[in-house]
Amino acid sequence: MGHGARKQLAELLDDAQRRGDFSTRIEMSARALRIEVDGVGELPLPLRAPVTKKLIAQARQASFGRGEQTLSDTSVRDTWEITPDRITLGGTDWDRTLDGVLDGVRTALGLPPTVVLRAEPHALLVYGKGQFFLPHQDSEKDDSMVGTLVVSLPSHHTGGELVVSHAGRSVVHQASRDKLTFAAFYADCLHEVKPVKSGYRVTLTMNLLAERIRPAGEDDGGLVADLAHCLTEHFTEPAEERYAYGRQKAAPPNRLVYLLDHEYTQRGLDWDRLKGADATRTALLRQAAAEADCEAVLALAEVKETWDAHAPYDRYDYYGEVEHYDDCEDEECEGECLLDPDGEPGAERRRSGDFSDYELNELIDDEITLSWWTRPDGTGGEQINLPVAYAEVCATAENKDLTPYQSEYEGYMGNYGNTLDRWYRRAAVVLWPRQRSFTARAEAGSEGALRELQGHLDAGDLDRARTLARSLAPFWKHHGSGEAAAALFAAALPVAVGLREADTATMLLAPFGVETVGERHASGLAAAAARYGRTWARGAVSSWFGTVGAYTGAGRAAWLESLPGLCTALRAADGDGDAMASPLAEGAWQAVEQQLTSWLGVGRETERRTGMEGLGVSLARVLQAAGPETADTIAATLRGLPDTALECLLPALRTAARQPTTIRDGAPAARAFQTLADHCEDRLAAALTRPVRAADDWSLTLAGTCRTGCGLCPDLDAFLTSRTRHVMEWPLAKEGRRHLHSRIDQAGLPVSHTTRRQGRPYVLVLTKTDAVFTREQATRTRAETDLAWLRDKWPRARG
Structure with a gap:
């Protein structure tokens, strides 16, 4: 039933009167316009070549926008441009003519009568022979911009057609030789200028700005009643799942998402500036x-569809056999070589491009996510992240009938493939029952829902605030971490404190990652800990750190840099900030300790040392953030680690030494840092007392522990520990050679391993290299340097 209501609603809107198209064209007398250009004077119309050449002399190479960049590339856009500040438009009939044109454009494009259009000059463009502009979309240069008006000045030229496309249709506009030609289209329409074949094409481009002049007063009577009935049915009938397979019916949907036909930006998405059929249907x-x-x-909305798809039939020859590149020699190839854009078989078979001619067979999957929406009161909007379920989506125009902004094709890969992924950007109307407004918005992680809760708290309506807050529990999850989630966390904190309900406060704050927490949140965190107690605070912090051992990435290291400042701010805040600071430091140490243990198990020295040096910075920040007792506990643990840990401890001490205020007497971690410095000094001094390796001593430490129980590793260990043997020849089958290669490489031993491919089995040749001696000498030199630095920067306390 739910699907029936959505389908009927889409059909009703499809049958609604269409008030316009995506592009239109109007011709007017050239006598209506008087145009002057600085450095050229008044332009006589129609334009002749001598005057056009003067325009080019005053022009510059036109640029174009790509994302946030402004680029100049004649392989994309090859035309001359004169800026609007150098152009003067006039004439006795120009204003009246332009107003008439704009009124006709408004009607032709289907904009409502409540809107008036205004045209703002953007540039004068000159295209000579061979010049063009590849397919593109215009950026919205003003919040009220809805489209573009191209005024073609009359001239004798061929080619240079303006081609405007939308939703699988294209319209070609050719300029008149003796009249002004006005071509208008919506800003999201893909359009291009074909190469000029002869003469010059000269156009004045103008931004179309839409302004509302009076409120709407339309009433479509019975159609509106039918649509309202569909909405009521949609929100009362059980939601339909795409693949139900006999499951129990789900609860009614919380929202309906009706996808519009045109693309919009955040700046241009407004009820009064919708385009064509979108304006009619949304009204x-x-x-x-x-x-x-x-x-x-x-x-x-961001939309992704995955289709089962195949290349067009011209990929096959007359007999139905798959064609190949001429140099493809793979007898088992079934045409996959054609999927390589460079024509070289064996290359990556997933590629991006234009696959509009591919045949779509069956829709395998689709994903729709709302990324931004306006507020119900119409005042601005906000970023959201809301996946949309199948039972909530409705559209008149199917995605496959629109032009995707990106496509990727995956060729046949044995047990999967022949799939075409397409991505679209669409706008939507999102509707929900008024009584479910809070839930519908909060499910998107909306700050608006938190503002509403705060409003109830400020008004003294604690019971209402608690009831609404508890309703968030089923979906208030996974709000992310870092700066992107910091604003939402900041909004959730005072609400969590004000609810005076520990479990609900935990639910509100738990979905965030620890990287979200910063100094700006210190006062709120201290207040929460004071209200709910230290046990609650420790549990909240634990939830922010997440699963022990989970990958944290660069974001965690960046957050650790801020941890000392955060903990200092917490301890200085009113409330019980230490209840938050202590578990934050302890959780950070637990994560660092785990990484340290992992790096200690890496045998390759260069790789291990690089990782340990980076970890040393994080270790210093943890110690600086910790209280005295926690810092001493950490130092005691570190002293029990093998000497390899000095590769982390020394960078930590160097980091701390660059901030003397954190290590001076009286600082919380000063004693812990001094303890570690004394420990490092003792270990380095002990290492330097060991005798220098003899010139004939080739012995090495064992290459870790073999976990396979093979019979090869005892012989390998005997070779490694031998003082005299530095070459070993070992007839071994492939699997045995591979196993020994792996043990040697993982341990980072100075032993080369090559295979002499003679006889059966081949012979593995192991050779200890001169690095046995050079590495040890480098280690001793480094230890002497480090020891001298320690005694200078971290002198032992006397007595």
């Missing part, structure tokens, strides 16, 4: 929402 939906007691907002 009807808003009226139906009011009748069904629903709220409606506009949203931006």
Whole structure:
């Protein structure tokens, strides 16, 4: 039933009167416009070549936008440009002519009568022979920009057609030779200028800005009532799952997401600036929402579809056999070589490109995520991250009929493949019953829901705030970490404190990662710990660190840099900040300790030393953040580690020495740092008292422990520990050679291993290299340098 309501709603909106197209063209007399250009003067119309050449002399190479960049590349856009500050438009009939054109454009594009269009000059463009502009979309240069108006000045030229495309359709506009040609289109439409074949194409481009002049007053009567009935049915009937397979019916959906046809940006997404059929349909939906007691907002959606797809039939020859590149010699190849864009068989078979001619067979999967939406009151909008379920989606135009902004094809890979992934950006109207407004918005991780909770708390309505907060529990999960989630965490903190309910406070704060927590949150955290106690605080901190052993990446290291400042701010805040600071430092130490243990097991010295040096910085920050007792406990643990740990401890001491305030007498971790410095001095001095390796001593330490129980490793260990043997020849089968290669490489031993491919089995040749001696000498030199630095920067206390 749920699917029936969505389908009927889409059909009703499809049948609604269409008020326009995505592009239109109007011709007017050239006498209406008087145009002057600095350095050239008034332009006589139609334009002739001598005047056009003067324009080019005053122009510059036109650039184009790509994301946040402004680029100049004649392989993409080859045209001349004159900026609008050097252009003067006039004429006795120009204003009246332009107003008439804009009124016609508004009607032709389907914009509502409540909107008036204004045209703002953007540039004068000159295209000579061979010049062009590849397919592109115009960026919205103003919040009220909805489209582009191209005014082609009359001239004798061929080629240079303006081609505008949208939703699988294309319109070609050719300029007149003796009239002004006005071509208008929506900003999200893909368009291009074909190469000019002869003469010059000269156009004035203008931004179309939409302004609302009076409120809407339309009433479509029966159609609105039918749409309202569909909404009521959708929100009361059980949600339909795509692959139900006899499962119990789900609860009714919380929202309906109706996908619009055109693309919009955050700046341009506004009820009064919607385009074509979108404007008609959203007006009807808003009226139906009011009748069904629903709220409606506009949203931006990211859509991904995965299709079972095949290349077009011209990939096959006359007999139905798969064609190949001429140099493909793979007898088992079934045409996969054609999937390589460079024509070289064996290359990566997943590739991006334009696959519009591929045949779509079956939709395998789709994902729709709302990334931004407007507020119900129409005041601005906010970033969200809301996956949309199958039972919540409705659209009149299917995705496959639109142009994706990215496509990737995966060729046949044995047991999977022949799939085409397509990504689209679409706008949507999101509706929900008014009584479910809080849940519908909060499920998106919306700050608006937290603001509403805070509003109830500020008004003294504690019971209402608690009831709404508890309703978040089923979906208030996984809000991420780091700066992206910091604002939401900051909004959740005072609500958690104000609810005066420990379990609900835990639920609100638990979904965030520890990297979210910063100095700005110190006062709120201290207040929460004072309200709910130290046991609660320790549990909250534990939830932020997540699973022990989980990969944390660079974000954790960056957060550890800020940990001392955070803990200092916590201990200085009103409340019980230490209840938060202590478990934060302890949790950070637990993570660092785990990484340290992992690095100690790495045998390759260069790799291990690099990792340990980086970890030493994090260790210093943990000690600086810890209280005296925790810091002493950490130091005691570190002193029990093998000498290899000095590769981490010395960088930690160097880091601390660069911040003297953290190690001076009276600082919480000063004693721990001094203890570690004394320990490192003792271990380095002991290492330097050991005798220098003799010139004939080739012995090495064992290559770890063999866990396979093979019979080869005892012989390998005997060779490694021998003082006199430095070459060993060993007839071994492939698996045995591979096993010994692995043990030697993992331990980072100065032993080369080569295979002499003679006889059966081949002979593995192991050779101890001169690095046996040079490494030890380098280690001794480093120890002498480190010891001298320690005695200078970390002198032992006298007595």
